[in-house]
Amino acid sequence: xxxxxxxxxxxxxxxxxxxxxxxxxxxxxxxxxxxxxxxxxxxxxxxxxxxxxxxxxxxxxxxxxxxxxxxxxxxxxxxxxxxxxxxxxxxxxxxxxxxxxxxxxxxxxxxxxxxxxxxxxxxxxxxxxxxxxxxxxxxxxxxxxxxxxxxxxxxxxxxxxxxxxxxxxxxxxxxxxxxxxxxxxxxxxxxxxxxxxxxxxxxxxxxxxxxxxxxxxxxxxxxxxxxxxxxxxxxxxxxxxxxxxxxxxxxxxxxxxxxxxxxxxxxxxxxxxxxxxxxxxxxxxxxxxxxxxxxxxxxxxxxxxxxxxxxxxxxxxxxxxxxxxxxxxxxxxxxxxxxxxxxxxxxxxxxxxxxxxxxxxxxxxxxxxxxxxxxxxxxxxxxxxxxxxxxxxxxxxxxxxxxxxxxxxxxxxxxxxxxxxxxxxxxxxxxxxxxxxxxxxxxxxxxxxxxxxxxxxxxxxxxxxxxxxxxxxxxxxxxxxxxxxxxxxxxxxxxxxxxxxxxxxxxxxxxxxxxxxxxxxxxxxxxxxxxxxxxxxxxxxxxxxxxxxxxxxxxxxxxxxxxxxxxxxxxxxxxxxxxxxxxxxxxxxxxxxxxxxxxxxxxx
Amino acid sequence: xxxxxxxxxxxxxxxxxxxxxxxxxxxxxxxxxxxxxxxxxxxxxxxxxxxxxxxxxxxxxxxxxxxxxxxxxxxxxxxxxxxxxxxxxxxxxxxxxxxxxxxxxxxxxxxxxxxxxxxxxxxxxxxxxxxxxxxxxxxxxxxxxxxxxxxxxxxxxxxxxxxxxxxxxxxxxxxxxxxxxxxxxxxxxxxxxxxxxxxxxxxxxxxxxxxxxxxxxxxxxxxxxxxxxxxxxxxxxxxxxxxxxxxxxxxxxxxxxxxxxxxxxxxxxxxxxxxxxxxxxxxxxxxxxxxxxxxxxxxxxxxxxxxxxxxxxxxxxxxxxxxxxxxxxxxxxxxxxxxxxxxxxxxxxxxxxxxxxxxxxxxxxxxxxxxx
Numbered sequence: 001x002x003x004x005x006x007x008x009x010x011x012x013x014x015x016x017x018x019x020x021x022x023x024x025x026x027x028x029x030x031x032x033x034x035x036x037x038x039x040x041x042x043x044x045x046x047x048x049x050x051x052x053x054x055x056x057x058x059x060x061x062x063x064x065x066x067x068x069x070x071x072x073x074x075x076x077x078x079x080x081x082x083x084x085x086x087x088x089x090x091x092x093x094x095x096x097x098x099x100x101x102x103x104x105x106x107x108x109x110x111x112x113x114x115x116x117x118x119x120x121x122x123x124x125x126x127x128x129x130x131x132x133x134x135x136x137x138x139x140x141x142x143x144x145x146x147x148x149x150x151x152x153x154x155x156x157x158x159x160x161x162x163x164x165x166x167x168x169x170x171x172x173x174x175x176x177x178x179x180x181x182x183x184x185x186x187x188x189x190x191x192x193x194x195x196x197x198x199x200x201x202x203x204x205x206x207x208x209x210x211x212x213x214x215x216x217x218x219x220x221x222x223x224x225x226x227x228x229x230x231x232x233x234x235x236x237x238x239x240x241x242x243x244x245x246x247x248x249x250x251x252x253x254x255x256x257x258x259x260x261x262x263x264x265x266x267x268x269x270x271x272x273x274x275x276x277x278x279x280x281x282x283x284x285x286x287x288x289x290x291x292x293x294x295x296x297x298x299x300x301x302x303x304x305x306x307x308x309x310x311x312x313x314x315x316x317x318x319x320x321x322x323x324x325x326x327x328x329x330x331x332x333x334x335x336x337x338x339x340x341x342x343x344x345x346x347x348x349x350x351x352x353x354x355x356x357x358x359x360x361x362x363x364x365x366x367x368x369x370x371x372x373x374x375x376x377x378x379x380x381x382x383x384x385x386x387x388x389x390x391x392x393x394x395x396x397x398x399x400x401x402x403x404x405x406x407x408x409x410x411x412x413x414x415x416x417x418x419x420x421x422x423x424x425x426x427x428x429x430x431x432x433x434x435x436x437x438x439x440x441x442x443x444x445x446x447x448x449x450x451x452x453x454x455x456x457x458x459x460x461x462x463x464x465x466x467x468x469x470x471x472x473x474x475x476x477x478x479x480x481x482x483x484x485x486x487x488x489x490x491x492x493x494x495x496x497x498x499x500x501x502x503x504x505x506x507x508x509x510x511x512x513x514x515x516x517x518x519x520x521x522x523x524x525x526x527x528x529x530x531x532x533x534x535x536x537x538x539x540x541x542x543x544x545x546x547x548x549x550x551x552x553x554x555x556x557x558x559x560x561x562x563x564x565x566x567x568x569x570x571x572x573x574x575x576x577x578x579x580x581x582x583x584x585x586x587x588x589x590x591x592x593x594x595x596x597x598x599x600x601x602x603x604x
Numbered sequence: 605x606x607x608x609x610x611x612x613x614x615x616x617x618x619x620x621x622x623x624x625x626x627x628x629x630x631x632x633x634x635x636x637x638x639x640x641x642x643x644x645x646x647x648x649x650x651x652x653x654x655x656x657x658x659x660x661x662x663x664x665x666x667x668x669x670x671x672x673x674x675x676x677x678x679x680x681x682x683x684x685x686x687x688x689x690x691x692x693x694x695x696x697x698x699x700x701x702x703x704x705x706x707x708x709x710x711x712x713x714x715x716x717x718x719x720x721x722x723x724x725x726x727x728x729x730x731x732x733x734x735x736x737x738x739x740x741x742x743x744x745x746x747x748x749x750x751x752x753x754x755x756x757x758x759x760x761x762x763x764x765x766x767x768x769x770x771x772x773x774x775x776x777x778x779x780x781x782x783x784x785x786x787x788x789x790x791x792x793x794x795x796x797x798x799x800x801x802x803x804x805x806x807x808x809x810x811x812x813x814x815x816x817x818x819x820x821x822x823x824x825x826x827x828x829x830x831x832x833x834x835x836x837x838x839x840x841x842x843x844x845x846x847x848x849x850x851x852x853x854x855x856x857x858x859x860x861x862x863x864x865x866x867x868x869x870x871x872x873x874x875x876x877x878x879x880x881x882x883x884x885x886x887x888x889x890x891x892x893x894x895x896x897x898x899x900x901x902x903x904x905x906x907x908x909x910x911x912x913x914x915x916x917x918x919x920x921x922x923x924x925x926x927x928x929x930x931x932x933x934x935x936x937x938x939x940x941x942x943x944x945x946x947x948x949x950x951x952x953x954x955x956x957x958x959x960x961x962x963x964x965x966x967x968x969x970x971x972x973x974x975x976x
Binding site: 020021022023024025026027028029030032051052053054055056058059063064066067070071074075076077078080121125126129135138170174175176177178179180181182183184185186187189208211212214215218219221222223224225226227228229230231232234236237238239240241242243246247248249251252253261371373381383384385386387397489490491492494497568569570574585 | 657660681685697702709743745750791900901903
């Protein structure tokens with residue numbers, strides 16, 4: 001038992017009851033979480049562990065840089081495409097390849113479609129069951145549900161009592177079958193669920209609507225990239241050539257019909273965000289109005305590289321501006337440079353890797369990774385049957401990235417705080433409007449900081465970002481048409497396709513606003529092959545274990561101070577962890593200068 | 605591969621329900637009703653639900669599916685929910701009972717893991733194990749930890765009691781990206797770990813959504829395993845190459861090729877063979893069923909096939925290298941006859957064909973130009 005004060009302002013007490021959640025479900029990949037509860041069932045210590053490692057960057061070494069996008073795309077099939085894009089950008093940065101405007105606009109639409117898709121699927125299919133109780137929906141009055149729908153979002157067409165009655169009947173039949181499928185062993189009689197039966201029924205209906213519609217959104221990827229998940233990308237541009245009215249246009253990747261198809265999907269995304277997703281989040285949040293915990297370092301210490309430039313290669317035109325804010329001081333935004341060796345560094349003191357000197361961090365271009373799975377002396381259980389981890393030693397497959405030594409949170413909330421702090425008109429207005437909608441429903445008078453520095457704030461920012469991305473896409477589509485109309489049909493710059501045109505040594509960085517936050521890939525190319533490849537992805541930042549100074553990362557910080565209704569049912573822990581939309585396959589895959597040595601790791 | 609009826613086994617009645625199973629295990633009707641009552645209470649439902657739950661349990665259940673995740677990227681689950689016919693919600697609500705799938709299940713931690721034990725107890729030998737991802741053996745198996753233990757403990761335990769296994773995607777089927785050289789975690793596909801159960805491989809990174817739900821609906825509808833080829837893939841979806849039914853195939857035959865991305869030929873939709881298309885050696889349904897409700901497929905969108913449903917496709921050279929190891933180009937040969945890629949001679953054949961076609965095309969152009 002010990003009490004520790006962290007440099008970033010938390011008091012960690014590992015006495016009291018220890019609660020273990022493993023696996024943390026409804027996330028991408030595998031994760032474990034342990035917390036200590038005090039006598040009032042309030043979380044006083046949190047330990048977050050990435051429980052998988054795949055070694056993708058090791059695998060990339062020695063390969064053709066033009067192939068890298070396909071490998072790293074497989075880091076994650078949920079945020080599919082965001083790593084492929086970061087990879088193409090890293091290679092293009094290293095080789096000084098500039099892509100055509102059409103390719104830029106197409107990539108922007110693909111990235112923003114991913115934002116909308118991923119945010120919608122996250123909220124309805126990974127996060128909603130933390131707030132919504134499907135069993136309670138059986139008690140709803142369908143007519144009253146219809147009334148509620150008309151208050152929450154009068155523009156949504158699917159709102160008749162008959163519609164809700166049908167949904168309720170289907171859920172009733174499902175539950176009465178006794179085979180509960182994904183709802184089995186849920187926490188349905190836990191008082192932590194606060195929605196009225198009608199709100200539950202409305203949310204369940206939208207769970208199913210979102211499931212049907214998300215498959216439509218991604219068809220934009222299918223048009224531009226041939227498939228989803230894992231659409232195809234291309235170093236130098238995009239693979240989909242444009243042929244509007246020439247010979248054989250009908251068989252070309254992009255023609256009038258294909259672009260019209262894309263526009264229809266964009267319109268669907270705009271509508272769903274405006275009429276369903278954003279109103280739902282505001283309505284559901286209003287039932288949880290008193291719950292202002294879960295913020296942690298969120299909206300206080302935040303980082304993003306900036307994204308969606310109006311003019312490609314001009315960071316000053318980013319429609320989601322980047323930067324760093326520290327210690328809740330929104331008045332000062334530091335510039336961020338992923339190439340500066342002093343800024344972004346990774347530590348492994350508490351990670352299952354080995355550095356020659358573990359008190360120091362390494363910039364990704366100089367990154368080292370050697371797996372070193374070992375547990376601390378205070379671990380309960382055995383090496384292959386862990387009961388309780390020893391967080392004073394190594395305890396995660398995730399490294400600890402820090403910005404100038406500071407733990408920062410990344411994600412939609414961080415991007416929104418950065419935008420608001422920098423006077424972004426659209427986002428300030430959009431957030432203010434959402435907040436007044438919430439205050440009106442909840443009967444509260446929360447200001448921006450109060451509302452955003454919470455689990456609910458994180459979830460709300462994600463919905464707003466989805467809405468903004470869909471609207472930016474409408475502009476991208478019109479810009480693409482305008483550019484084609486001006487006579488430019490080019491989609492790829494092939495001048496440096498041939499490795500013979502490359503310098504002997506080159507280094508590059510590619511950044512992307514991934515759905516879960518700041519994503520960057522660093523590449524070193526030597527003699528036409530990959531010499532080193534490193535990714536620091538959003539969940540590495542958020543899910544990081546402690547650093548040598550003892551700073552806790554965003555996941556751990558966010559859980560501190562959260563009251564728990566029932567110690568053996570982790571609803572509140574899941575709720576806050578899910579508000580980050582953790583992606584564990586993303587967060588754990590590193591490569592080193594000594595990458596080859598890994599081949600010699602024990603082979604059975 | 606023997607054909608196995610899925611919802612029954614030799615020693616049990618064809619319509620054995622959950623109630624029958626309980627009775628066979630010597631549990632009284634009284635205890636059974638009590639169980640139903642507890643279920644209703646656990647759900648916060650009133651006593652009126654007890655009879656309904658009991659009724660359902662006395663009748664033929666939906667087949668339980670435990671969907672485990674090893675080292676993977678979740679693209680298979682994402683693909684699955686893209687299914688348009690049937691809709692993913694209809695599969696989950698009406699066809700199977702997806703009792704464990706850590707990507708979408710409400711329960712976590714001990715409540716999640718308890719489902720595995722409950723399923724084994726109630727449906728021993730009568731549920732399907734679906735595997736997404738694969739099993740690492742290096743680092744003591746601890747590069748994939750579930751409930752504090754190596755993933756291989758979980759998969760081995762579940763496999764021992766299941767009726768059949770579906771290996772979703774290239775990870776579970778072959779190894780896929782984390783098993784690419786040098787395979788630092790020693791990621792191991794299902795069939796190399798579990799050798800005593802029928803396994804259906806549904807490869808692809810990911811597999812096509814409608815192929816995934818097609819395999820499930822076939823099994824539920826016809827109550828048996830689909831016919832598999834020698835490599836364990838359902839013949840219905842994996843018995844021909846992308847090239848065989850590609851809409852750009854006439855351009856291949858005519859020797860009309862994209863020479864470089866975004867050239868004039870790319871705009872005309874010519875064949876992508878010269879920019880690395882692996883369609884001629886890849887067995888999958890992309891050119892027939894296509895992707896995302898038939899919207900398109902990689903070749904139609906201008907990029908060559910990268911061969912993502914083939915064993916070891918990550919280690920067969922660059923995605924942009926021209927294929928040199930190609931079998932002939934008749935569509936009659938099936939996967940069993942081809943097996944793994946055939947080296948040398950056939951590579952020459954395709955190269956000669958491409959050259960001959962190009963020559964033919966050049967001659968035609970010349971003829972046109974000179975007015976012959």
